[in-house]
Amino acid sequence: MKFDIVTIFPRMVEAGLAEGVVGRGIERGLLDVKVHDLRAYTTDRHRTVDDVPYGGGPGMVMKPEPLARAVDDIACRRGTPGAVVLLSPQGRPFTQGEAVRLSRLSHVVLLCGRYEGVDDRVRTTVATDELSIGDYVLSGGELAALVVVDAVSRLVPGVVGDAQSVEEDSFSRGLLDCPHYTRPPEFAGQKVPGVLLSGHHEEVRRWRKMTALRRTLERRPELLTSAALDEEERAMLEKIRQEQEREP
Numbered sequence: 001m002k003f004d005i006v007t008i009f010p011r012m013v014e015a016g017l018a019e020g021v022v023g024r025g026i027e028r029g030l031l032d033v034k035v036h037d038l039r040a041y042t043t044d045r046h047r048t049v050d051d052v053p054y055g056g057g058p059g060m061v062m063k064p065e066p067l068a069r070a071v072d073d074i075a076c077r078r079g080t081p082g083a084v085v086l087l088s089p090q091g092r093p094f095t096q097g098e099a100v101r102l103s104r105l106s107h108v109v110l111l112c113g114r115y116e117g118v119d120d121r122v123r124t125t126v127a128t129d130e131l132s133i134g135d136y137v138l139s140g141g142e143l144a145a146l147v148v149v150d151a152v153s154r155l156v157p158g159v160v161g162d163a164q165s166v167e168e169d170s171f172s173r174g175l176l177d178c179p180h181y182t183r184p185p186e187f188a189g190q191k192v193p194g195v196l197l198s199g200h201h202e203e204v205r206r207w208r209k210m211t212a213l214r215r216t217l218e219r220r221p222e223l224l225t226s227a228a229l230d231e232e233e234r235a236m237l238e239k240i241r242q243e244q245e246r247e248p
């Protein structure tokens with residue numbers, strides 16, 4: 001899968017791509033990620049990428065021409081992308097569902113904004129999608145682009161070594177994960193739940209399902225309205241809801 005990331009901070013993005021699952025995916029040739037310095041697509045002596053806002057007000061706005069030229073050049077050199085994503089606080093929420101959708105494309109371009117924002121004609125004429133990674137204020141789109149590349153790359157076959165862990169991932173199941181433990185059997189006065197040491201695989205499986213459901217109900221109840229629960233899970237949820245009624 002190919003990604004092209006356009007930014008005024010190429011070193012910041014390169015650093016985020018070099019490590020971990022994405023770094024290894026690049027090394028192994030499963031991911032082809034290129035980072036483009038937006039200033040390379042300016043034409044003036046000062047390599048200007050921003051300008052004052054029409055209508056006045058504080059801050060600066062990113063000019064449309066360098067971003068449009070960057071996307072044109074990427075399309076010429078690297079092929080027409082399946083999506084051109086503008087990262088912005090006004091975008092639709094980036095979810096696991098969006099990650100799955102993008103992972104079905106073979107080439108995605110990501111545009112990172114800075115300053116107060118990006119001239120809206122980039123959204124309307126250059127971008128095909130506008131995504132936000134959550135309701136908090138970042139200083140620009142670079143970290144958001146890295147989040148998108150990470151989440152999408154994990155879905156590219158072979159990038160994550162253990163395909164099972166991708167499939168069982170909490171959000172692809174629509175539930176939070178169960179608690180995890182490793183040695184030692186007691187730490188800071190806290191024992192590992194006995195069932196995990198018991199060797200009863202069926203009991204372990206049920207305990208994991210039960211704790212995952214309990215956590216989801218307690219911390220993120222809204223996830224349960226869209227989670228695809230099987231028969232067993234619906235019965236467990238009923239039991240947990242009864243537990244909660246008894247001890248409010």
Ligand code: 9D3
Nearest residue numbers: 087088089116132133134137138140141144
């Ligand atoms: C302080 C400026 N804000 C005034 C109301 C608006 C604003 C402009 C630009 C807020 C943040 C940004 C930069 N953020 C992004 O480019 C961004 C982002 C984010 O801030 N949160 C979540 N997802 C994203 S994706 C891109």
